[in-house]
Amino acid sequence: MWTSATVIERIDWNDKLFTLRLAADIEPFIAGQFIKLSQERDGKRVARAYSLVNAPNADYLEVLAVRVEDGQLSPSLHDLNSGDQIEISTRAAGFMTLDELPADMGQHLWLLATGTAVGPFVSMLETEQPWQRFKRIVLVYGVRLQEDLAYWQRLQELAQLHQGQLELVACVTREQMPGALECRIPDGLADGSIEQQAGVTLSAQDSQVMICGNPGMVSGALELLQERGLAKNLRRAPGQITMEKYW
Ligand SMILES: Cc1cc2nc3c(=O)[nH]c(=O)nc-3n(C[C@H](O)[C@H](O)[C@H](O)COP(=O)(O)OP(=O)(O)OC[C@H]3O[C@@H](n4cnc5c(N)ncnc54)[C@H](O)[C@@H]3O)c2cc1C
Ligand SMILES: NC(=O)c1ccc[n+]([C@@H]2O[C@H](COP(=O)([O-])OP(=O)(O)OC[C@H]3O[C@@H](n4cnc5c(N)ncnc54)[C@H](OP(=O)(O)O)[C@@H]3O)[C@@H](O)[C@H]2O)c1
Incomplete structure (x- = not known):
């Protein structure tokens, strides 16, 4: 409707x-x-x-x-x-939500987004749920240019508010930005630079990962995480990876 x-x-x-x-x-x-x-x-x-x-x-x-x-x-x-x-x-849809994550798996939440796909993660971070459920949260935000980092100021406020619980990692691919990585998300996962910047290790045992945005990034990150032993989160077979492709 x-x-x-x-x-x-x-x-x-x-x-x-x-x-x-x-x-x-x-x-x-x-x-x-x-x-x-x-x-x-x-x-x-x-x-x-x-x-x-x-x-x-x-x-x-x-x-x-x-x-x-x-x-x-x-x-x-x-x-x-x-x-x-x-x-x-009149009715919203979609399964990339925190209540689709298995309740008893993982104390670290990884949120991987390119471009406009940071939006659903901002919405989640504006609720109580992730803060109550996860010890550490890492938001990895991949954009072409620094000016594409929408909601960055709000995210920094949230990181301040939840100091020690929320880490922000910006991956800016087409220019240098102080404090940001200059790589695509799958590359930054592959070479360990994202984990190093976040100060959190991504593992099948400890992590839930939500991936959203550019389909090339989503597939690239998925492949890499599967090589590390993480699996897609399905209702019939709970896993660690929940994702949404924007096109
Ligand atoms: C579940 C879901 C949620 C989505 N949420 C958002 C959102 O919050 N914000 C948003 O802008 N889009 C979002 N999209 C994409 C959006 O639905 C449209 O595809 C987009 O706005 C382009 O529509 P269009 O008719 O102008 O282009 P179309 O004529 O449909 O052309 C599509 C092409 O545009 C490019 N494209 C589409 N979306 C994006 C994007 N977000 N960033 C970069 N390139 C893109 C791709 O090359 C794609 O092949 C979402 C898609 C899905 C499936
Ligand atoms: N943002 C702009 O300045 C700009 C300029 C012209 C047009 N547009 C329009 O805006 C749309 C969206 O642009 P956007 O910048 O929001 O989204 P985007 O093209 O999806 O880029 C966002 C981030 O995803 C990375 N990425 C792209 N493909 C990837 C892959 N296969 N694997 C891993 N990472 C990947 C990009 O890296 P790379 O930089 O390495 O690609 C960039 O860091 C485009 O389709 C275009 O129509 C935007």
Whole structure:
């Protein structure tokens, strides 16, 4: 089912990357889930999935998106301004949520994201659940440029608030940024530089890993983690790796 949402605010992180804050009535959702945003074009509906970035108890909805130049929907979303309307799905969906992780496995949570896929992890970190469940949390955030690190300031605030529990590792691939690694996520896992920067070891015994975003990164990280003895987390066979590809 579709409902109309009103844009109440937009944040431009750079000329392509933006957040839309929306006012709309949807069913309750779990941090990590996505909704669909949609427009009618010549009588045909164009709909795409967008993860919710806000905490489930917020009184607004928030999505982080990037303008894909030849994309069907994202350029129109990028053109929206405060007061504009967009259709959204009333029910969120998706299984990349903390309650899908096996309850008794792993005391360290690894969150691996490229680009806009940091959104569902921000939503999770705005809830109580990860802080109560995990001793250490490492968020690895891979982007091309420093200016693509949306929500970085908020993440740094959370790291301060949860000092010793949350470690942030930025992997910036197309320029140097002080304090950041200059590698793709699978490469930084392979050579140990991400673990070294985080000060946490990633192991099948201790870790749950959530991976989200660019399908090449997701597949690359999955392959590497499987070589290290971690397995996909399935309902019929609990494991350590839970993932979502954005395309
Ligand atoms: C479960 C799920 C959750 C998603 N959540 C988000 C989200 O929170 N924010 C978001 O921006 N997108 C998200 N996406 C992707 C989104 O649904 C659209 O595919 C994207 O906005 C492009 O739509 P489009 O119609 O403009 O481009 P299309 O005409 O559909 O072109 C798709 C192409 O755009 C590129 N692309 C798509 N999404 C991205 C992206 N996020 N970053 C970089 N390149 C991309 C890829 O090359 C892909 O092949 C999600 C996808 C899935 C499956
Ligand atoms: N961000 C920009 O400045 C920019 C510029 C032009 C167009 N765009 C548009 O924005 C869209 C999204 O760009 P984005 O920068 O958000 O997302 P992205 O292209 O998915 O890049 C995000 C991060 O993922 C890395 N990555 C890409 N492929 C990978 C793979 N196979 N394995 C491991 N890591 C991988 C990138 O490294 P690499 O840098 O090594 O690729 C980068 O660090 C593009 O599709 C394009 O339409 C963005």
